[in-house]
Amino acid sequence: MENLSRRKALTLGVALGLAGAAAPVPVWASAGPAAGTAGTGALTEAGAGAAAGPGPEWIWDDAADPLMARMIEGGHVPAINRAWESWVNNNDPIPGGLPSDFAAYLTQVNRLPSWADQTKLARAADFNRRRDTYLFMLYGLGSGIMSTVIPREAKSVYWSAGGADMQDRAAKTFTFGYDLSELGAFKPTGQFVVTANKTRVVHAAVRHLLPQSPHWKAVADESIPISAADILVTFHSLGTYVHQKLLEWRIPYPAADQEAFLHMWQVAVHLLGVPYEHIPKTWAEALAQSRQVLTPVLSPSTEGIRLAEDLLGLTAQVDLGVTRGFLNEFVRYVLSDQVGDWLGLRRDYAAAALVRTAWPAFILFREGLSPVMPSTFYMFDQFIRALAMLFLNKGSSGTTTPITIPTGNRPG
Numbered sequence: 001m002e003n004l005s006r007r008k009a010l011t012l013g014v015a016l017g018l019a020g021a022a023a024p025v026p027v028w029a030s031a032g033p034a035a036g037t038a039g040t041g042a043l044t045e046a047g048a049g050a051a052a053g054p055g056p057e058w059i060w061d062d063a064a065d066p067l068m069a070r071m072i073e074g075g076h077v078p079a080i081n082r083a084w085e086s087w088v089n090n091n092d093p094i095p096g097g098l099p100s101d102f103a104a105y106l107t108q109v110n111r112l113p114s115w116a117d118q119t120k121l122a123r124a125a126d127f128n129r130r131r132d133t134y135l136f137m138l139y140g141l142g143s144g145i146m147s148t149v150i151p152r153e154a155k156s157v158y159w160s161a162g163g164a165d166m167q168d169r170a171a172k173t174f175t176f177g178y179d180l181s182e183l184g185a186f187k188p189t190g191q192f193v194v195t196a197n198k199t200r201v202v203h204a205a206v207r208h209l210l211p212q213s214p215h216w217k218a219v220a221d222e223s224i225p226i227s228a229a230d231i232l233v234t235f236h237s238l239g240t241y242v243h244q245k246l247l248e249w250r251i252p253y254p255a256a257d258q259e260a261f262l263h264m265w266q267v268a269v270h271l272l273g274v275p276y277e278h279i280p281k282t283w284a285e286a287l288a289q290s291r292q293v294l295t296p297v298l299s300p301s302t303e304g305i306r307l308a309e310d311l312l313g314l315t316a317q318v319d320l321g322v323t324r325g326f327l328n329e330f331v332r333y334v335l336s337d338q339v340g341d342w343l344g345l346r347r348d349y350a351a352a353a354l355v356r357t358a359w360p361a362f363i364l365f366r367e368g369l370s371p372v373m374p375s376t377f378y379m380f381d382q383f384i385r386a387l388a389m390l391f392l393n394k395g396s397s398g399t400t401t402p403i404t405i406p407t408g409n410r411p412g
């Protein structure tokens, strides 16, 4: 049984481009938390070396969780959501009208860690700009749909308030990706530090709310959602997955870009509250961790199947220039047929053949590696633009969707 599931995981890993040569694996399968320790505090910084305390599966967010429990119980969330609407840029002052302990928390966390390297972050921003098409497709259709076969994530997303309106949720998540990928994202005039801190607070609220959902409790295999380990799993479904795909697709991707892209994600994951010592230091370490903690957990769930259908169904509202069969096959192409089968994505063999030949040709032409413009070039181009518009502003014109703290769960 053990061997069977290991083999399954490995096959899937190969399909997703997540498997590879063995690299040193950081210690994860640690014992439970020492008596009386709920976690190690989320603001640990600077070279703590190998994790000596509890593993990330026993770490949530000591700084934000108790605070958000108080904010929710005290009925302060609607006021916070109103007050922080205008809090957007990294150098905006902490807004007025917030409960004082909440304002004090934001003042403490709304900064880059001391190890953040502005040179690497600037390079990452430039890389994001140069590679935006691939990143967009991979995050959107690869990572986005992969999140529906990470059962813990799918169950918490489905049963939290946002699960009832996937277009809104997808748009909010897109805000995160957009702010992260902006040219000056981490600069004082950028917006990512604020967006990451809003997200961290939303996760803290979810940790308080979801355990009160009878629906979530009936299907969850944990008592508190979104541990640091879960956040790292999601990081692998985003950053590590995309990194591997770019290599697999042979997109020009020099070492300095790779390093910068990793650094950007390290800072992002840290801003979400994951202690420094648990964040992979190299791509080799990230890949090893991904094989250990992401690949084996991928599997279908009732919630995940519904979320995937919701997400892919959204695109039916706008003309993407392609059919739903094409979309299904693109997802199969970037995530494997096994994932496509789990999610019940209807086959369209003509579209499958098209994707498998036209997408590599599209890449070669875009990269100047082939002078032949594929006849499908504009189809892909239109497809990408329409998807971007759909998620960026829900299909209408406007700006990104603001992130708000939920006050309850999905009713049923």
Ligand code: HEM
Binding pocket: 152, 153, 154, 156, 157, 160, 161, 162, 163, 168, 169, 170, 172, 173, 176, 199, 202, 203, 206, 225, 226, 227, 230, 231, 232, 234, 235, 238, 269, 272, 403, 404, 405, 406
């Ligand atoms: C909310 C990003 C990890 C579950 C959010 C939001 C963002 C986000 C931007 C706010 C927008 C919204 O409300 O939808 C991320 C990133 C992660 C991560 C970048 C890791 C790198 C996780 C994990 C889980 C999770 C590991 C669960 C296992 C949720 C839930 C919400 C949420 C339930 C609240 C949705 C609601 O309002 O009901 N996340 N997340 N997230 N996230 Fe995450």
